[in-house]
Amino acid sequence: MELSGEYRIAASKAEVWAALNDAEVLERCIPGCEELDKSSDTEMSAKVALKIGPVKARFNGNVTLENLDPPNAYSIVGEGQGGVAGFAKGGADVQLAEDGDETILTYQANAQVGGKIAQLGSRLIKSTSAKLADKFFANFRDALEPQEENTEG
Amino acid sequence: MYETKYHKASSVADAVSLIGKSDDGKLLSGGQTLVPTMKARLAAPSDLVDVSGIADMHGVSISGSTVTIGAATTHANVAGNADLQAKCGGVACLAAGIGDPAVRHKGTIGGSIANNDPAADYPAAMLALDATIKTNAREIAAADFFVGMFETALEEDEVIVSISFDAPAKAAYAKFPNPASRYAMVGVFAAQTVDGARVAVTGAGDDGVYRQFDMEAALDTDWSPNALAGVQVGSEGLLSDMHGDATYRANLVKVMTRRAVAGCA
Numbered sequence: 001m002e003l004s005g006e007y008r009i010a011a012s013k014a015e016v017w018a019a020l021n022d023a024e025v026l027e028r029c030i031p032g033c034e035e036l037d038k039s040s041d042t043e044m045s046a047k048v049a050l051k052i053g054p055v056k057a058r059f060n061g062n063v064t065l066e067n068l069d070p071p072n073a074y075s076i077v078g079e080g081q082g083g084v085a086g087f088a089k090g091g092a093d094v095q096l097a098e099d100g101d102e103t104i105l106t107y108q109a110n111a112q113v114g115g116k117i118a119q120l121g122s123r124l125i126k127s128t129s130a131k132l133a134d135k136f137f138a139n140f141r142d143a144l145e146p147q148e149e150n151t152e153g
Numbered sequence: 154m155y156e157t158k159y160h161k162a163s164s165v166a167d168a169v170s171l172i173g174k175s176d177d178g179k180l181l182s183g184g185q186t187l188v189p190t191m192k193a194r195l196a197a198p199s200d201l202v203d204v205s206g207i208a209d210m211h212g213v214s215i216s217g218s219t220v221t222i223g224a225a226t227t228h229a230n231v232a233g234n235a236d237l238q239a240k241c242g243g244v245a246c247l248a249a250g251i252g253d254p255a256v257r258h259k260g261t262i263g264g265s266i267a268n269n270d271p272a273a274d275y276p277a278a279m280l281a282l283d284a285t286i287k288t289n290a291r292e293i294a295a296a297d298f299f300v301g302m303f304e305t306a307l308e309e310d311e312v313i314v315s316i317s318f319d320a321p322a323k324a325a326y327a328k329f330p331n332p333a334s335r336y337a338m339v340g341v342f343a344a345q346t347v348d349g350a351r352v353a354v355t356g357a358g359d360d361g362v363y364r365q366f367d368m369e370a371a372l373d374t375d376w377s378p379n380a381l382a383g384v385q386v387g388s389e390g391l392l393s394d395m396h397g398d399a400t401y402r403a404n405l406v407k408v409m410t411r412r413a414v415a416g417c418a
Contacts, residue, residue, distance in 0.1 A: 052303055053268055053269075054186050054268065055196055116193050116194070124394075126392075127360065130359070131301070
């Protein structure tokens, strides 16, 4: 399944690029992320807890950065095992474009799930994935625009 | 299933205290969603706090035009309540069509709305009737309660005690059930309330229950199925899955709304 979106971020392209490569920022932005440890510049291991209605599964997996084209684009890919719950795999191609003082981030994401979690949740996987992708990029924008978050909150 | 500690709460305060003390506990009412999820090992709460035995949370009471339903009232008891059938038959009929007999005799109204499955029936009635959801801590309007797919305004340790709403002049629920699960492919609750026409849709929106405002406006002008003829329902924001795509569901929204309005007593 394919998902896409666009965000305008009030920060320079260099700042956005740096944040996209910062494990601490990513940890704060990945929905349900409990731990993200960097093993190299492009490889991280992650613990992510997913809660969708009655389902609660904890995934152990890897996050990899691929197709790096600094500071214009990369792909972020994650996959994890949730024990008996099954597995989840997802990725996003991210592009950055300068627009004055601001940066426009566009993404195309895809997600796959398998095992029991897919069996039970097949009617909901698309909306859940769309929501998670949207949440990640919204968190990411907020992480770079702390002032706006304060005035809203 | 994984090991879990079962607690039978004797009162609302007891339930709040038990869930507060638990490590990763869940409230259990009828268990028609939670228990199958646990059996599939997709949830493993440390503690289960059963609220189904709390006397204050049972039954339907009607005072003037206000209907109050205890959160642990089963769908069968809502469906079979003669006073409710007379006062607001639409809600009784809705309860009579949830799931199968086993689900209706165990599942509860509080459990259904707390889970907020995007295809559950009750959320449509709650939203259309501007119901008030009373918890141990506060009262929440239905419009604020249903936040999104499987998401509500409830805190982790908050217990729904009852649901109340004003009986509308007319109301009916029409659903196109998935033939296997009986969940709503699309379900529409239409009501003529003191605040005007209300049309709430479940099963169709990819973020849960929502109101179809253009249809409400058309029904405010003329409360009849024919008034809906000119209203176009777009497929944007609607669910697509193996059972039907968004365009199919958009058409069902229109058909089910016409049926609900035609079925209003």
